[in-house]
Amino acid sequence: MTSGSSGGAPPSGVRPHGAGDLSPAQRWQALAVCLMAGFMTLLDVSIVNVALPSIREGLDAPESVLQWVLSGYALAFGLVLVPAGRLGDARGRRAVFMLGLALFTLASAACGAAQSGTWLVVARVAQGLAGGLITPQISALIQQMFSGPERGRAFGVFGTVVGISTAIGPLLGGLLIHLAGAQEGWRWVFYVNLPLGAVCLVLARRLLPDTPSAGRITVRRLDPVGVLLLGAGLLTLLLPFVQAHQWEGSWKWLLIVPSALLLVGFALWERRWQRRDGEPLLDLSLFRVRSYWLGCLLILFYFAGFTSIFFVATLYLQSGLGYSALLAGAAITPFAVGSGLSAGVGGRLVSRYGRPLITVGLTMVALGLGGTALAVVLVTGRGAGWAMAGPLLIAGLGSGLVIAPNQTLTLDQVPVPSAGSAAGTLQTAQRVGSAVGIAAVGAVFFAHLGRGDWSSAFDAGLLVSVAFVVAALVISLADVVGRRLRPRPAEAQAPDRGHGKRRHGVSGA
Numbered sequence: 001m002t003s004g005s006s007g008g009a010p011p012s013g014v015r016p017h018g019a020g021d022l023s024p025a026q027r028w029q030a031l032a033v034c035l036m037a038g039f040m041t042l043l044d045v046s047i048v049n050v051a052l053p054s055i056r057e058g059l060d061a062p063e064s065v066l067q068w069v070l071s072g073y074a075l076a077f078g079l080v081l082v083p084a085g086r087l088g089d090a091r092g093r094r095a096v097f098m099l100g101l102a103l104f105t106l107a108s109a110a111c112g113a114a115q116s117g118t119w120l121v122v123a124r125v126a127q128g129l130a131g132g133l134i135t136p137q138i139s140a141l142i143q144q145m146f147s148g149p150e151r152g153r154a155f156g157v158f159g160t161v162v163g164i165s166t167a168i169g170p171l172l173g174g175l176l177i178h179l180a181g182a183q184e185g186w187r188w189v190f191y192v193n194l195p196l197g198a199v200c201l202v203l204a205r206r207l208l209p210d211t212p213s214a215g216r217i218t219v220r221r222l223d224p225v226g227v228l229l230l231g232a233g234l235l236t237l238l239l240p241f242v243q244a245h246q247w248e249g250s251w252k253w254l255l256i257v258p259s260a261l262l263l264v265g266f267a268l269w270e271r272r273w274q275r276r277d278g279e280p281l282l283d284l285s286l287f288r289v290r291s292y293w294l295g296c297l298l299i300l301f302y303f304a305g306f307t308s309i310f311f312v313a314t315l316y317l318q319s320g321l322g323y324s325a326l327l328a329g330a331a332i333t334p335f336a337v338g339s340g341l342s343a344g345v346g347g348r349l350v351s352r353y354g355r356p357l358i359t360v361g362l363t364m365v366a367l368g369l370g371g372t373a374l375a376v377v378l379v380t381g382r383g384a385g386w387a388m389a390g391p392l393l394i395a396g397l398g399s400g401l402v403i404a405p406n407q408t409l410t411l412d413q414v415p416v417p418s419a420g421s422a423a424g425t426l427q428t429a430q431r432v433g434s435a436v437g438i439a440a441v442g443a444v445f446f447a448h449l450g451r452g453d454w455s456s457a458f459d460a461g462l463l464v465s466v467a468f469v470v471a472a473l474v475i476s477l478a479d480v481v482g483r484r485l486r487p488r489p490a491e492a493q494a495p496d497r498g499h500g501k502r503r504h505g506v507s508g509a
Helices: 024-046 049-059 063-091 093-112 117-145 148-180 185-191 193-207 224-242 251-275 284-288 290-320 325-353 355-378 381-387 389-399 403-411 416-449 454-485
Strands: none
Touching: 024 063, 024 093, 024 117, 024 148, 024 193, 024 290, 049 063, 049 117, 049 148, 049 185, 049 290, 049 325, 063 093, 063 117, 063 224, 063 416, 093 117, 093 185, 093 193, 117 148, 117 403, 117 416, 148 185, 148 290, 148 325, 148 403, 185 193, 224 251, 224 416, 251 284, 284 290, 284 416, 290 325, 290 355, 290 403, 290 416, 290 454, 325 355, 325 381, 325 389, 325 403, 355 381, 355 389, 355 403, 355 454, 381 389, 403 416, 416 454
């Protein structure tokens, strides 16, 4: 079957080429494969938090190694998102997805088999690089396979996976450690990826479509100078945040200056490269599209507040209240339940309500987190973890109305041939937000902890998380109010380089 053929199932043994070859059932089957891989990569952002005490005991690892078990994955993951998205656009999303999945599975095995702290850190960096290869292909494949309201529903399901994988990680990690024991239980936090990765790799080979615009890899298509400039800029930007507690003194923040220079150099190079008829790593004209730049900015602030919640909550529950890893994970689970329940609804409603739906979600998250801080004040001692359940459920219900709908609106007007690099940029904003949020919340948390009160330290950190969520809410409200106070302008259109008109989907931001 060729890419120009009509819909319907391909003959046995022949894999589909483009999204046009896929029947509705095949599209949703392909999406299920993407979601399985996305669940694995995002789960490994949060599941390791509760495993750190077990890793310390099992490997006799110092604090510096434990920090790099977390930050090494996050750094590597964030650095490759945009280049990986561009690589998928150029070489083929299916091929890059499978490469990343194979590497992720092998790196997970290496993590589980680690015999020293250094071994584990190196394996975690490799795992992060592989996860960064996979993640932008998922959003790009959704862009490629779905359109209109169906695309919103697909992103809604993906949003459910994002919320659940991030929030359920502590519970699953705690359960695995409880079953396997504190000494070796941490290894199963990584080994759990092996059967999932193997099954997903087989299904990806069979079910995922090719990328119609893909071709032979050339220097002109991959923009190696842009890759180096962006990578160096992001590395110098993220390092002082992820090492905020390990690098004492204020000198580390000086790295932000060369980071800014490198990122400005990246923007100038991308314009020059495009004028020379090269294919830029990131088409900067995308940032003339209101829905795109606004969605990237909003999600940066939201992830600064969203992911930092689990960082301080896990520390407070395990170290402050003496919860086991399993109980600490269970106490945070209401957020995951709420997010899972509402994300699918958000995906279905975003085509009808647009940005106001996200505004409602952000309001619920801010109120839920504020209620969580109040619950810890009103209920002291070990009962505080259970008092958090109701407010966390409300925050989770709101979160489900934020992540997937924002991704749908942000990528809606992006031409499909640029979907990978655009999705990589959006997810880079998420990773930068996470690093900034954890550093800021952690600094406030540990400053208050120095006074010896875990409860007040948790409340102070949580209020910083609320402040980031409120900043995202202000951005969303400004957009909603601005659109109502003035005639709706024509959206700036990103050039599609001859790839056809804008696909039908959710209009505006």
